[in-house]
Amino acid sequence: MHEYSIVQSLMELIEGQVRTHGGGSVKRVSVKIGVLSGVEPHLFQIAFDTFKEGTICDGAQLEMVIQPIVAECLECGGRSSFEENQIFFQCQRCGGVQLELLDGEEMVLMELEIEGQSEGEGNS
């Protein structure tokens, strides 16, 4: 299950970010999962929950945003989006088949909510 190795590298990335931030614990992790990324959200969730124990992400909430495929037609310039991977992509406007992929291919860390540092808040 390759989700495990993905989560592992995600954890490393998060740890690096938290260190840069100056420490603290992670409250929320928000990731964007492209339909074409090959990542299965359900398995990703399981892998995340398994891995987070004892790490900086222990207690963190995982938020997944599924990114549909977005493609631009080279013929009419129209943009089409596809909810899932399919064998054949066709422009939803003109029916053209010359499409350039714009989004939906990758998995990205979008947001990290870090707690544990007082940043001048709480003055009443």
Ligand SMILES: [Zn+2]
């Ligand atoms: Zn088109």
